[in-house]
Amino acid sequence: MVWGTDSKRTGVEHNRTLAYEVCKRWNIPKGGDVKPLLELFHDDATFTNMARSDISPELGGTRTKEQFEEFLGAAVQNRAINLQLRGITAQEDRLALECTSDMHVNDHHYNNTYHYLFEIRDGKIAHARFYLDTFLTKKLFEWVAETSEE
Numbered sequence: 001m002v003w004g005t006d007s008k009r010t011g012v013e014h015n016r017t018l019a020y021e022v023c024k025r026w027n028i029p030k031g032g033d034v035k036p037l038l039e040l041f042h043d044d045a046t047f048t049n050m051a052r053s054d055i056s057p058e059l060g061g062t063r064t065k066e067q068f069e070e071f072l073g074a075a076v077q078n079r080a081i082n083l084q085l086r087g088i089t090a091q092e093d094r095l096a097l098e099c100t101s102d103m104h105v106n107d108h109h110y111n112n113t114y115h116y117l118f119e120i121r122d123g124k125i126a127h128a129r130f131y132l133d134t135f136l137t138k139k140l141f142e143w144v145a146e147t148s149e150e
Contacts, residue, residue, distance in 0.1 A: 015090040015120055019097050022116075022125075023085040026099075030080045034072045041065055041125045048127070051134045059137055078144070079105055083114075093120050105143040112136045 018040065025037040047068040053060035063071060075081065080103065087098035095118040103110040112133050119127040 011092045012090045014123060015092075015095045016088055018118075018120070018123075018125070019085065019088045019090065019095055022097065022118075023083050023099060026081060026083040028072075028076045028081045030076060030078065032076050032080070034069055034076060037072075038065060038069055041128070042121060045125055046127050047130070049130045049132075051132070051137070056134050056138060058141060059134065079103055094118065095120055095125075103140075105140060106146060108139070108143045110136065110140045110143070112140075 022037070022040055025040065028034060028037070043065060045065045045068075046062050047065070048062040049059050051060035082102045084100050084102065085097060086100055087096075089096040095116075097114075097116040097118070099114045099116065101110065101112045101114065115131040117129045117131075118125045
């Protein structure tokens with residue numbers, strides 16, 4: 001079944017199920033495939049990280065689905081992404097998730113807290129906004145750069 005085509009699930013119930021599916025598919029092993037996660041998003045979906053682009057240009061701003069696929073695909077080439085769902089708020093056309101991550105980069109442990117706000121259209125995610133601790137993410141980018149320099 002293609003996600004979003006189950007006519008038995010609509011509105012809040014569907015969106016709660018979508019929340020669990022997002023977190024399940026966002027757990028991507030090192031070198032894993034990001035496409036199963038992206039199947040939950042419309043082809044014209046946008047992905048906006050609310051980090052300020054002037055402070056964190058590699059993170060902040062809005063990406064298309066293709067750009068986000070490239071960004072996420074690069075992230076999992078050298079490390080796994082593990083996301084744990086901590087809370088859900090679902091409405092007819094919006095979905096909010098509270099999550100934490102658990103990743104290891106070199107000898108460093110990266111554990112961040114996220115708030116995802118999704119706008120839902122026709123059972124799939126049309127727009128995604130991400131909120132996170134940018135200081136921790138900046139440290140993550142530094143750790144990744146250390147790996148590249150070795």
